[in-house]
Amino acid sequence: MWFEQVLFFIAGIGALAGALGVVLLQNPFYSVLSLVGHLLGLAVLFLLLNAEFIAAAQVVVYAGAVMVLYLFVVAYIGGADEPLRPESGGVALFGPLFALAIAVELCIAFIASGLQALDTRGADVARPENADQFGSPGAIGELLLTDFLLPFEAASFLLLVAAVGAVVLARRRRGLEEPSERPEPPTETLEVRV
Amino acid sequence: MDITWYLVLSAFVFAIGAAGVISRRNPLVVLLCLELMLNAGNLALVAFSRMHGGEAGQVFALVVMVIAACEVVIGLGIIVAMYRNRLPIDVDEMSELRG
Numbered sequence: 001m002w003f004e005q006v007l008f009f010i011a012g013i014g015a016l017a018g019a020l021g022v023v024l025l026q027n028p029f030y031s032v033l034s035l036v037g038h039l040l041g042l043a044v045l046f047l048l049l050n051a052e053f054i055a056a057a058q059v060v061v062y063a064g065a066v067m068v069l070y071l072f073v074v075a076y077i078g079g080a081d082e083p084l085r086p087e088s089g090g091v092a093l094f095g096p097l098f099a100l101a102i103a104v105e106l107c108i109a110f111i112a113s114g115l116q117a118l119d120t121r122g123a124d125v126a127r128p129e130n131a132d133q134f135g136s137p138g139a140i141g142e143l144l145l146t147d148f149l150l151p152f153e154a155a156s157f158l159l160l161v162a163a164v165g166a167v168v169l170a171r172r173r174r175g176l177e178e179p180s181e182r183p184e185p186p187t188e189t190l191e192v193r194v
Numbered sequence: 195m196d197i198t199w200y201l202v203l204s205a206f207v208f209a210i211g212a213a214g215v216i217s218r219r220n221p222l223v224v225l226l227c228l229e230l231m232l233n234a235g236n237l238a239l240v241a242f243s244r245m246h247g248g249e250a251g252q253v254f255a256l257v258v259m260v261i262a263a264c265e266v267v268i269g270l271g272i273i274v275a276m277y278r279n280r281l282p283i284d285v286d287e288m289s290e291l292r293g
Contacts, residue, residue, distance in 0.1 A: 004195060008195045008199065012199075012203050015203065015207065016203070016207065016210075019206075019207050019211065019230050020210060022210075022211075022214060022223070022226050022230060023211075023214035023217075023218065023223075023227060023230075028220055028223055028226075031222075031223050031226055032226065035226050035229060038207075038230070038233070039233070042236070042237060045200065045203075045237060046237075048195070049200065049240050049241060049244040051240045051252050053252070054236075054240060054252050054255050054256065057259065058259070061259065061263070062259060062262075066262070066263055066266055069266065069267070070222070070226070070266070070270070073222065073270045073273060073274060074222060076274065076277070077222075077274070077277045077283060091216060091217055092217065094216070096213055096217075098212065098213065099210060099212050099213030099216075100209065102205075102208070102212055103205050103208075106205035106208065106209070107202055107205050110198065110201040110202065111198060111202075117197065117245045117246075118196065118197050118198045118201070118245070119196050119197075119198060120196065120197065120245075121195065121196065121197070122244040122246075123244075123245065123246060123247025124247065125244070125247050134249065135249060139249055140249060140252060140253065140256070143249050143250070143253050144253060148250075148253050151257055155256075155257050155260040155261075158260065158264055159263065161264075162263070162264035162267045162268055163267065165267070165268055165271065166267040166268060166270070166271040169268070169271030169272060169274070170270075170271045170274045170275060172278075
């Protein structure tokens with residue numbers, strides 16, 4: 001049992017440090033790498049919560065595919081060092097204060113909610129030997145194709161819409177409609193003098 | 195470990211992400227902080243699913259991951275389009291949508 005606690009604290013501190021790194025590091029490239037560390041720590045926490053399929057999806061899809069997309073875009077637009085918000089203005093004071101307030105409020109809401117099972121390790125999820133275990137891909141897949149079929153299909157349709165939208169947003173404007181290579185008017189000089 | 199530990203951890207991660215969304219100016223980093231907040235929600239969902247003993251919360255977490263992927267794709271597409279049009283990559287400068 002002590003092994004679980006040690007693993008929780010290592011993964012939890014790793015996840016918190018990754019989250020802080022995302023916010024505090026100045027270079028967006030390092031922020032993305034810090035988020036990868038955060039996601040890996042979170043995957044360990046998911047494993048501790050018997051969510052094996054979610055942990056695997058987190059590592060493969062999130063820390064793998066989505067973060068590679070981020071890294072490509074950061075490398076493409078050249079992530080320059082951005083100085084953190086200068087101390088002028090109320091945001092520098094308001095931001096951390098708001099975060100602290102929201103953390104305290106959420107903790108109060110969780111702890112004072114009076115849920116009996118909060119102070120336990122959770123419900124008994126042991127299942128018979130030949131059945132799908134709790135959180136295994138078999139159990140999740142069966143739920144996805146029986147009880148949650150409509151949300152599953154809606155999510156896949158949403159992914160399709162997002163992919164089409166990304167292609168439309170990021171394609172080059174010239175060259176598709178006008179194959180005759182007509183030079184497009186420079187947009188900077190279109191301001192109308194009044 | 196008690197479920198409370200996981201929930202408190204998710205509260206802290208959510209708060210860190212909210213602070214980043216408020217105080218950073220690079221839209222790339224703002225998207226990263228949104229990911230942080232969504233992941234905090236995921237952790238709370240999985241913890242509640244473990245507490246309840248049913249896998250429905252884990253299915254919700256999967257759907258949240260799908261939503262996060264869509265949001266990333268659209269957000270990065272907008273940022274790339276801004277870069278192509280030589281707009282400044284800064285959320286303070288993007289005030290053209292203001293009504």
